[in-house]
Amino acid sequence: MQRAHKVALDPTNVQATGLARAAGCARFAYNWALARWNAQYQARLSDSSLPAPSQYALRRELNQVKRDEFPWMLESTKCAPQEAIIALGAAFGNFFAGRAARPSFKKKGASRESFRLSVGQFLVDGDRIRVPKVGWIRMREQLRWPGARPVSVTISRRAGRWFAAVQCEIPDNFIAPTVASDAGGAESSVGVDVGVRECVVSDGTRHQVPRHLRAAQRRLKRAQQALARKARGSRNRAEARAKVASLHARVADARSDWLHKMTTGLAEQHDRVVIEDLNVSGMTKNRHLALSIADASFGEFRRQLTYKTPAHGTMLVVADRWYPSSKLCSGCGAKTKRPLLLQMRTWTCESCGAVHDRDLNAARNLAAYDPAASSAVAACGELFASDDDALSLSRGLDEPGTEHHDELKLI
Numbered sequence: 001m002q003r004a005h006k007v008a009l010d011p012t013n014v015q016a017t018g019l020a021r022a023a024g025c026a027r028f029a030y031n032w033a034l035a036r037w038n039a040q041y042q043a044r045l046s047d048s049s050l051p052a053p054s055q056y057a058l059r060r061e062l063n064q065v066k067r068d069e070f071p072w073m074l075e076s077t078k079c080a081p082q083e084a085i086i087a088l089g090a091a092f093g094n095f096f097a098g099r100a101a102r103p104s105f106k107k108k109g110a111s112r113e114s115f116r117l118s119v120g121q122f123l124v125d126g127d128r129i130r131v132p133k134v135g136w137i138r139m140r141e142q143l144r145w146p147g148a149r150p151v152s153v154t155i156s157r158r159a160g161r162w163f164a165a166v167q168c169e170i171p172d173n174f175i176a177p178t179v180a181s182d183a184g185g186a187e188s189s190v191g192v193d194v195g196v197r198e199c200v201v202s203d204g205t206r207h208q209v210p211r212h213l214r215a216a217q218r219r220l221k222r223a224q225q226a227l228a229r230k231a232r233g234s235r236n237r238a239e240a241r242a243k244v245a246s247l248h249a250r251v252a253d254a255r256s257d258w259l260h261k262m263t264t265g266l267a268e269q270h271d272r273v274v275i276e277d278l279n280v281s282g283m284t285k286n287r288h289l290a291l292s293i294a295d296a297s298f299g300e301f302r303r304q305l306t307y308k309t310p311a312h313g314t315m316l317v318v319a320d321r322w323y324p325s326s327k328l329c330s331g332c333g334a335k336t337k338r339p340l341l342l343q344m345r346t347w348t349c350e351s352c353g354a355v356h357d358r359d360l361n362a363a364r365n366l367a368a369y370d371p372a373a374s375s376a377v378a379a380c381g382e383l384f385a386s387d388d389d390a391l392s393l394s395r396g397l398d399e400p401g402t403e404h405h406d407e408l409k410l411i
């Protein structure tokens, strides 16, 4: 996953001049390459044996001529003009695909002063960033994700101030740093068990699927069945399809609203949120599940948490796929040996005798999940792949008519 953090810079006067010069080179190279592109395109109309314009060829061409024609470019990093021409190639790609207007010239003053550097062309170290031929520039703050790999940076000037938008590659299991709690209290870690009728948080909070959403889901299901009965090509079928589409949109909106309230609360109120890594892509291979929208809910839930948690300085931890959250006793830590069928809502630990609400117990185990301890588990995942949870989960999902299966169709 990639995320960008835009940080204000504190360049010295000399450095600011260097940044402006690099941005000038980028703009010049973009305009030069665009003019060349247009000329080569025109020339090719009358002589089709000429090569089509490309950003690769234009970058090579600029490298060959700049020493003689644009010697002032040598004062700045060669990366800025190169990246500008790559961006021109991408802009033409978007234009040809119908996603954007034809690239136009960047006017001095009218367009934003900026340039881009790719991985390997810059360095970030704590609260400073190194730009070639400009040097180490102080940043107003450190990157939000220490240890994450910066993959590109766009440096730009807005209202007289320079900014660096650093794009970082964040591993899926990445633990974002927690902002030191204002209250100085104990860190709060919660686990969330995402179910079909409700989401259960380890602190005991239960978020039920709202009634109006379930009602809309039932109407959608009926409309889908009605659509399946209509003759192909008939006007009735077209009407039924329009009804399904409108109900589908209503369900998606209601579900999104409900999930937004929940994910915002989780991101705001806790230092660490642990969720499961459900194998959503594997689940959609199941014919019945592909028809349901349960997987869409989980994907949306995870997506919202992923982008909301960094903004609140909250860690999002995705538990290892083979972490047996539902089979561990959250009281004594023992793992139950008995099969835990999905319709069993409570179970008793054979070691300590504790009676567990299945979902709350799973949420509590997630809250206590330790990613460092489980990396050993991931390393020998083969062992666990043939084990319980994953199999019992898919087995349960494969059986149409079970309570769980019917429930899954609801969300």
Ligand SMILES: [Zn+2]
Pocket (backbone or CB within 6 Å): 329, 330, 331, 332, 333, 334, 349, 350, 351, 352, 353, 354
């Ligand atoms: Zn126990």
